[in-house]
Amino acid sequence: MLYLCLKYLHVIAAIFLFGFGMGSYLYLIAASRTANPQVIAHVARMVVRFDTWITTPAGFVQIITGYGLMRLSGLSMSTEWVLMSLIIFVCVGALWLPVLLLQKRLCQIAVQASExxxxxxxxxxxxxRAWFWMGVMGFAGMFVIVLMMVTKMTPVQLLGYWL
Structure with a gap:
């Protein structure tokens, strides 16, 4: 029962990471396309707030529940797909703080222009531009991690399977 509860929380956290993360990303892209500093400032404030209070904690829930699932299932940290997903998760996480700081900077610039x-x-x-491309890389990594979680295979193993 503990395993199923952890798995449920792990999946919900993944949904929050994707849902709020992608939603925030797309809203800020749409706001930026207006070139209206007032719109951008308003949306950027909400994006920073959501990413700070919802998306970031979901990332920590992913780490905690993922570790618990690994332990309960008897998997080793050296299991290829586990290790690869952890490496990619750390890389995506390393992009996260700069992305959050860039979002705050975008908000500040928009507020200054608006005022x-x-x-x-x-x-x-x-x-x-920096924020956009870091987001692209981060979401690409997240897509690969979810693929590995579902298939229990690394991308190289999947390619070998399909070819």
């Missing part, structure tokens, strides 16, 4: 009645300058575009 000054100005348009967004090149600083916004530079920070946005």
């Amino acid at each position: 000054a009645g100005a348009v967004l300058d090149v600083r916004y575009a530079t920070v946005y």
Whole structure:
């Protein structure tokens, strides 16, 4: 029963990571496309808040429940798909803090432009570009991790299976 509870929490946390993470990402992209500093400032504030209080804790729940599931199922940390998913998770996590800081910076730039009645300058575009591509890399890693969780195979094993 403990295993099923942990698995349930693990899946729910994954849904929160994807759902809130992807939702925040897409909303900030849509807001940025308006080039309206007021819209961007409002959306960026919400995105930072959601990512800080919902998405980030979901990542910690993933770590705790994943470790518990591994222990209860008798898997070793050296099991290929477990080790590979952990390495990718750490890489995605290493992108997370800079992404959160860049979101805060995007918000600050938008607030400053809004208060000054100005348009967004090149600083916004530079920070946005870095934030966007770090998000692409992070979500690509998350997709691969979910694929490994479902199949219990590494990407290389999956390619060998399909070829």
